[in-house]
Amino acid sequence: MPAGTTDAGCKVRLEWLCVLGGMLMASGWPALGNAASAQALASQGNGRGAPPCQSCHGTDGGGQAAAGFPRLAGLDAAYLARQLEDYAEGSRASAVMQPIARALSARERDAVAGYYAQLPVAAMPAAPKPAADGAGATLATRGRWSEQVPACEQCHGPGGVGVGAHFPPLAGQPAAYIESQLKAWQQGSRRNDPLELMQHLSRALSAEDIAAVAQWFAAQPLPAAKVGK
Amino acid sequence: MMRRLPALVLATLALGACTDRSPTDARAADAPPAPAVAASSPPPEGKRAFAPPPESAIPAGPYGDMVRLGREIFLHTRKNAPAYVGNGLACVNCHLDAGRLADSAPLWAAYGMYPKYRKKNDHVNSYGERLQGCFRYSMNGKAPPLEDKVILALETYSYWMAQGAPLGVALEGAGYPRVPEPGRAPDYARGQAVFQRDCALCHGADGQGQKVAGEYVFPPLWGPDSFNWGAGMHELDKAAAFIRANMPLSRGGSLSEQQAWDVAMFMDAHERPQDPRYTGDLAATRKAFHDTPMSLYGKRVNGRLLGAAPAR
Numbered sequence: 001m002p003a004g005t006t007d008a009g010c011k012v013r014l015e016w017l018c019v020l021g022g023m024l025m026a027s028g029w030p031a032l033g034n035a036a037s038a039q040a041l042a043s044q045g046n047g048r049g050a051p052p053c054q055s056c057h058g059t060d061g062g063g064q065a066a067a068g069f070p071r072l073a074g075l076d077a078a079y080l081a082r083q084l085e086d087y088a089e090g091s092r093a094s095a096v097m098q099p100i101a102r103a104l105s106a107r108e109r110d111a112v113a114g115y116y117a118q119l120p121v122a123a124m125p126a127a128p129k130p131a132a133d134g135a136g137a138t139l140a141t142r143g144r145w146s147e148q149v150p151a152c153e154q155c156h157g158p159g160g161v162g163v164g165a166h167f168p169p170l171a172g173q174p175a176a177y178i179e180s181q182l183k184a185w186q187q188g189s190r191r192n193d194p195l196e197l198m199q200h201l202s203r204a205l206s207a208e209d210i211a212a213v214a215q216w217f218a219a220q221p222l223p224a225a226k227v228g229k
Numbered sequence: 230m231m232r233r234l235p236a237l238v239l240a241t242l243a244l245g246a247c248t249d250r251s252p253t254d255a256r257a258a259d260a261p262p263a264p265a266v267a268a269s270s271p272p273p274e275g276k277r278a279f280a281p282p283p284e285s286a287i288p289a290g291p292y293g294d295m296v297r298l299g300r301e302i303f304l305h306t307r308k309n310a311p312a313y314v315g316n317g318l319a320c321v322n323c324h325l326d327a328g329r330l331a332d333s334a335p336l337w338a339a340y341g342m343y344p345k346y347r348k349k350n351d352h353v354n355s356y357g358e359r360l361q362g363c364f365r366y367s368m369n370g371k372a373p374p375l376e377d378k379v380i381l382a383l384e385t386y387s388y389w390m391a392q393g394a395p396l397g398v399a400l401e402g403a404g405y406p407r408v409p410e411p412g413r414a415p416d417y418a419r420g421q422a423v424f425q426r427d428c429a430l431c432h433g434a435d436g437q438g439q440k441v442a443g444e445y446v447f448p449p450l451w452g453p454d455s456f457n458w459g460a461g462m463h464e465l466d467k468a469a470a471f472i473r474a475n476m477p478l479s480r481g482g483s484l485s486e487q488q489a490w491d492v493a494m495f496m497d498a499h500e501r502p503q504d505p506r507y508t509g510d511l512a513a514t515r516k517a518f519h520d521t522p523m524s525l526y527g528k529r530v531n532g533r534l535l536g537a538a539p540a541r
Contacts, residue, residue: 142326145325148479154446155447158444164439195477195480200480
């Protein structure tokens with residue numbers, strides 16, 4: 001199933017506008033070949049079909065909350081590289097990211113993953129905090145064990161700061177991004193989770209649960225100095 | 230293999246049966262009356278179903294504050310009871326969902342079974358003394374004095390969860406469900422393969438857990454920051470039972486019985502902190518406290534004599 005069908009149509013159009021813009025920017029540059037530096041990839045693309053990452057993910061790698069484009073800065077390098085591989089190979093479906101990942105060589109994927117991992121996390125604008133006893137907070141910090149749903153924090157760390165190469169940070173990611181990923185796990189368009197943990201537990205969540213927990217994590221502060229490996 | 234079990238099971242059954250048949254209902258004293266139907270028609274196998282009250286029902290006021298303190302100690306043990314914790318674990322690591330989850334040794338099922346005779350220390354233990362044991366062995370720390378606020382808070386939290394449960398009756402979901410003896414003897418190499426495939430993701434390839442900002446998110450399974458050689462989890466049957474019912478998180482029941490025994494064997498064949506009852510002689514300590522095939526303490530596995538070079 002194409003990823004686009006899991007999202008509202010208007011968001012998909014927005015993603016494509018962004019990508020088209022990036023391609024126009026990239027087309028003004030000569031082909032960079034496999035030797036393109038990670039920074040050049042991020043800012044200019046590779047001239048072989050991969051637009052600049054920053055056109056959607058921001059010049060500082062901070063993402064774009066309104067469009068649901070995730071932050072890449074400070075994420076674990078191995079995690080980022082694996083996502084690009086999984087887009088290319090198809091276990092993570094996305095109409096936008098799959099062609100981009102396929103246009104990158106394996107070396108370019110690793111390079112760009114390493115580049116974003118070492119970028120510092122930009123300060124987040126203050127977000128209104130969801131209620132500490134609301135549905136989102138409860139799922140995030142206590143889970144719903146009657147349906148075998150652990151607290152998100154049990155794997156993603158306190159406040160969702162992320163743990164190692166397999167449990168990415170949720171704190172401060174756009175609510176629209178977290179929501180779309182939970183739905184993608186639920187519907188099977190994303191199935192690159194270790195031990196199928198997310199595919200399995202997401203089935204116990206309602207649309208309201210997903211919206212609430214996404215908003216809770218989006219509003220969690222990030223340690224400003226956190227830099228990935 | 231299960232030599233110690235029959236006596237324990239018999240004792241438990243005898244206690245349960247005795248209370249069940251008692252003409253005066255022990256619950257009447259301080260619990261709301263159960264519906265007459267439930268009381269007159271116990272479910273099969275002599276076990277009663279029970280569900281603890283929702284967390285949202287913890288009352289305001291000083292009593293509720295003590296319940297909440299107990300829950301916080303349970304969830305974040307190191308932070309809230311630092312004087313008594315000697316490793317990187319928390320109560321909730323072995324009792325999931327803050328001690329509420331059935332088949333994960335829930336507190337509401339344990340509370341009404343004490344005072345109780347325990348073979349482990351050969352006397353009748355109060356619930357408080359049972360909690361002390363957790364700190365001494367599973368938390369590799371120091372037992373809080375019985376009058377300490379840590380014990381009071383954990384007792385209050387347990388009592389609150391157990392309200393309405395019958396006294397002295399084995400409840401459905403108590404402890405960890407026993408896993409039948411496997412067809413093949415538990416095996417280190419097969420367990421290692423299970424561990425690498427299904428456990429290392431969270432507990433790390435070296436079993437040492439994973440930390441964020443200096444605090445464990447995933448607990449270490451052996452080594453200096455794990456439970457010591459006196460903890461129940463070092464016995465193969467208990468570890469297999471916990472693992473089979475509860476691991477990996479959210480995928481409890483996904484391992485086969487054989488896999489649960491094998492990976493329990495792999496975990497429990499690693500060094501960990503010394504049993505605090507160590508007499509100075511490994512063989513004598515084994516004879517006194519670990520004389521069961523379920524314990525690898527003092528046994529040689531892959532050329533290493535377990536307990537001889539305990540983790541510090």
